[in-house]
Amino acid sequence: MRNQNPSDFGEARLRVAGNIRRLRLAKGLSQEKMAELADFHRTYVSQLERCVTNISVDGLERLAKVLGVDIAVLLTPLEDESA
DSSP, X not given: OOOOOGGGSOXXXXXXXXHXXXXXXXXXXXXXXXXXXXXXXXXXXXXXXXXXSOOOHHHXXXXXXXXXXXXXXXXXXXXXXXX
């Protein structure tokens, strides 16, 4: 697999990746623990946070429940994005 530049990814995928990481860290969860709670393979959260793979709406819902947020929060603009 070739190395990908962040500009190769869509804005939504970057938002999801950043928000998953931010919220996971705020909850004090390791990637492995979050994957366990969401019933994903242990490497899947890492792949999501690195924009290696896409996630389904159902998967987003599972992560949102683990993180205690509405699914829409995972798609909100990152704090460092300018509006």
